[in-house]
Amino acid sequence: MHPVTALLPLALLTLVGCGSDYPEVVVVNELDESVLVRDVSFNGCKWDVVLAFGEATSPQSCLSGDDRVHFQRLVAVEPDPSDSIAVDGEPVWFNYQTSSLKRVNDGSFSRFVLTPDDLEQDFSVPGPYGH
Amino acid sequence: MRRALALCFFAVVALSATGVQAQEAGEENPDQETSPVQRESDPEAPQAAPVDVVIVGKRRARPLDTSTVTDLEGEGIRESTRPSTFEAIAQETPGLFVTSRGVGFHGVASGSSGGLHLRGLGGSPNTQILVVEDGVPDYQGLFGHPIPDAYSPFLIDRVRVLRGGDSVLYGTNALGGVILIDNRRRDQPGWELQNDLAYGSFNTMREQVAALARDGDWDATGAFSALRSDGHRVGAGGMNSVTHLSARWHAMPATRLTLTHKRFHGTGADPGPVTHPTPDHWYDVERSNTSLQLVMLRKGVLVRAVQYANLGTHRLYDGFLSNDRTAGAYAQAELDVEDRVRMLVGVAGDSVGGTVENRVTMAKENVHGLTNVAGYAQVTWQPVNVLELMAGGRTVLSTEYGAVPLYKAGVRAEPWHKVVLQSRVSRSFRQPTLRERYLPYPTANPDLRPEYATTWDGGVTVESGRLRVEAVAFTTRATDLIRYFGAFPTAEVVNIDTYDVWGLEGSVALAEVGPLSARLNGSWQDVGRYTKQNPSQQVGFAVAAKHGAGHGELVEEVSGAWVGGLYQNNYARDPIDDVFFVDAAIRWLRALPERGLTFEPYLLARNVFDFQYAYIEGYRMPGFNMLGGLKVTM
Numbered sequence: 078m079h080p081v082t083a084l085l086p087l088a089l090l091t092l093v094g095c096g097s098d099y100p101e102v103v104v105v106n107e108l109d110e111s112v113l114v115r116d117v118s119f120n121g122c123k124w125d126v127v128l129a130f131g132e133a134t135s136p137q138s139c140l141s142g143d144d145r146v147h148f149q150r151l152v153a154v155e156p157d158p159s160d161s162i163a164v165d166g167e168p169v170w171f172n173y174q175t176s177s178l179k180r181v182n183d184g185s186f187s188r189f190v191l192t193p194d195d196l197e198q199d200f201s202v203p204g205p206y207g208h
Numbered sequence: 209m210r211r212a213l214a215l216c217f218f219a220v221v222a223l224s225a226t227g228v229q230a231q232e233a234g235e236e237n238p239d240q241e242t243s244p245v246q247r248e249s250d251p252e253a254p255q256a257a258p259v260d261v262v263i264v265g266k267r268r269a270r271p272l273d274t275s276t277v278t279d280l281e282g283e284g285i286r287e288s289t290r291p292s293t294f295e296a297i298a299q300e301t302p303g304l305f306v307t308s309r310g311v312g313f314h315g316v317a318s319g320s321s322g323g324l325h326l327r328g329l330g331g332s333p334n335t336q337i338l339v340v341e342d343g344v345p346d347y348q349g350l351f352g353h354p355i356p357d358a359y360s361p362f363l364i365d366r367v368r369v370l371r372g373g374d375s376v377l378y379g380t381n382a383l384g385g386v387i388l389i390d391n392r393r394r395d396q397p398g399w400e401l402q403n404d405l406a407y408g409s410f411n412t413m414r415e416q417v418a419a420l421a422r423d424g425d426w427d428a429t430g431a432f433s434a435l436r437s438d439g440h441r442v443g444a445g446g447m448n449s450v451t452h453l454s455a456r457w458h459a460m461p462a463t464r465l466t467l468t469h470k471r472f473h474g475t476g477a478d479p480g481p482v483t484h485p486t487p488d489h490w491y492d493v494e495r496s497n498t499s500l501q502l503v504m505l506r507k508g509v510l511v512r513a514v515q516y517a518n519l520g521t522h523r524l525y526d527g528f529l530s531n532d533r534t535a536g537a538y539a540q541a542e543l544d545v546e547d548r549v550r551m552l553v554g555v556a557g558d559s560v561g562g563t564v565e566n567r568v569t570m571a572k573e574n575v576h577g578l579t580n581v582a583g584y585a586q587v588t589w590q591p592v593n594v595l596e597l598m599a600g601g602r603t604v605l606s607t608e609y610g611a612v613p614l615y616k617a618g619v620r621a622e623p624w625h626k627v628v629l630q631s632r633v634s635r636s637f638r639q640p641t642l643r644e645r646y647l648p649y650p651t652a653n654p655d656l657r658p659e660y661a662t663t664w665d666g667g668v669t670v671e672s673g674r675l676r677v678e679a680v681a682f683t684t685r686a687t688d689l690i691r692y693f694g695a696f697p698t699a700e701v702v703n704i705d706t707y708d709v710w711g712l713e714g715s716v717a718l719a720e721v722g723p724l725s726a727r728l729n730g731s732w733q734d735v736g737r738y739t740k741q742n743p744s745q746q747v748g749f750a751v752a753a754k755h756g757a758g759h760g761e762l763v764e765e766v767s768g769a770w771v772g773g774l775y776q777n778n779y780a781r782d783p784i785d786d787v788f789f790v791d792a793a794i795r796w797l798r799a800l801p802e803r804g805l806t807f808e809p810y811l812l813a814r815n816v817f818d819f820q821y822a823y824i825e826g827y828r829m830p831g832f833n834m835l836g837g838l839k840v841t842m
Contacts, residue, residue, distance in 0.1 A: 121485060140828060203481060
């Protein structure tokens, strides 16, 4: 085979390889009507949205493999003056993740639903450090 | 899908390999030239000798060196499948480990990679391995280490990795080793132009152009390199550009005056761990290195005088803004004092400083600069032809620490033809960085003392025809090492008492046996309790074949690496799965001598088996990806 004829299909393969076949993921908030969700992330993806009950993220291409869905949640109820959790009147978002590991593969489309029975606190959030 | 692409790649490579007739490979790099000083003073010096400053004198047929070194040709670094210069160097150097997080962007601050680890030292903070480019030490004034992204391989002529510290010759930071990089220059009258444009996965684009010229008493080099990519995941992309300009005046025979300016601009982000991405954690770094060098050979005395300045501005997403500076100079003379005794003496000085503020909170950090001066000497004695003895010392006088005595001694013997035995002991040091002393990220300690390491190594090298085998044992005892403990807000940075490392390094290289060349290198080390990003085993390998093909030459290479015993934290906590990847490359070199042109289309395939691996916990490396390009030389 002439080397040029060998390199041409390789060049085509390069172009094809540039196209992503990463798995696509959507996350839906079905925790509770009083619960807001934000900073949703999963295996390399991050959605900068606040999801009310029943709302979903847009599809994003994530890495293949296993991860939990990580997010911050806020229970949107009338503030209780005796509640010591509220700091300076600001709502406090807590870090949560799904209890179950989710697996996605190349080329797949996955729709993950956040439900109250698949929920635990997330202590794996990196601390504030820089530079 | 990506596995299918990888299989297709291998199939096409196999087809191309079987369809051409194998032929004996010629010189790998016939245009390789030694530096003018080296060529004029020692015409018999081997072309691979990487450092021009020590090569002088007619009595020596080979460079005097009792150190354990790995010499690499620039061509191999440029053609590596690895996406960054440091990764390419590490893959061919026993014991050298470099972290990575993507397709060529190491970044800065949180989540950055590119840390150099050698013989249990280096890494985070990445300040114990010194990088010297064209005779100029490269470390930032505040952070004490180079920017890994600022090294583009396009101009590199030679790299020498000095395994084990040598602060006698190189001063602070040369604790675990030194990476010496020499860039190309044109020594023959005329000019040449090279352009290398590549495109590949993740919308990655790489452009490298270099122009080299020589006319009369002047030669000049200009190069520009740019890399941009979307990255393999959100936040993993970026944009780096490096501009390198250098002019050299051949003032008179054996006298060179060189002015060099290098500028780097890098933007990107810390993508964060895959579980909690942080693509909004951006950085913007600008750095500028300028040096003026005089090299002169007079009556057998080689004099070298160097001045340099290294300035940088770093901006981060959280308001951090720093301006730092490193300025220094050294002058040294090397001469034969007797028939078999050679001496090198020198003086050096450097100063580091900078300012730090947060543009959001308006807070300013109180940073005090450091200044050092030093005198050093090294004597090499060759009592008989097969034996060389070396001893050296350096005294550093610091504005903060007073006098710092350093030493080294070594022996090199050639008891049998083509068999070299070598042993060396050295005491090296590193001064605390201004970041460690003053910047609370995550904490600081202004009372930190310099750290020291005493290294012994001994080894044997057998070089016979096309086979080269090297085996080395080493042990290092470090004292007062600076280590971070804990996490924000309760972290602390302190000097620890004693840290011992020992290990073995080895390599086998087979050059041009028929169409094939191969190399295998590996290392094993006992790093004790400081296991953070400090792997205990690693192996690098490559097999290459050259064939005549059509009117040109086809080169195929399969390379890879394995890293084991990797942990995210000290005390063997948070183990990371072994790193293993295999890369492949195919190049076709077509020369048109009548037009003075060469074309070189190429294709690089990385991680062809699409393995999932990471050097840093949570920072997964890309799966199978490709980069195709065309290099044109005229």
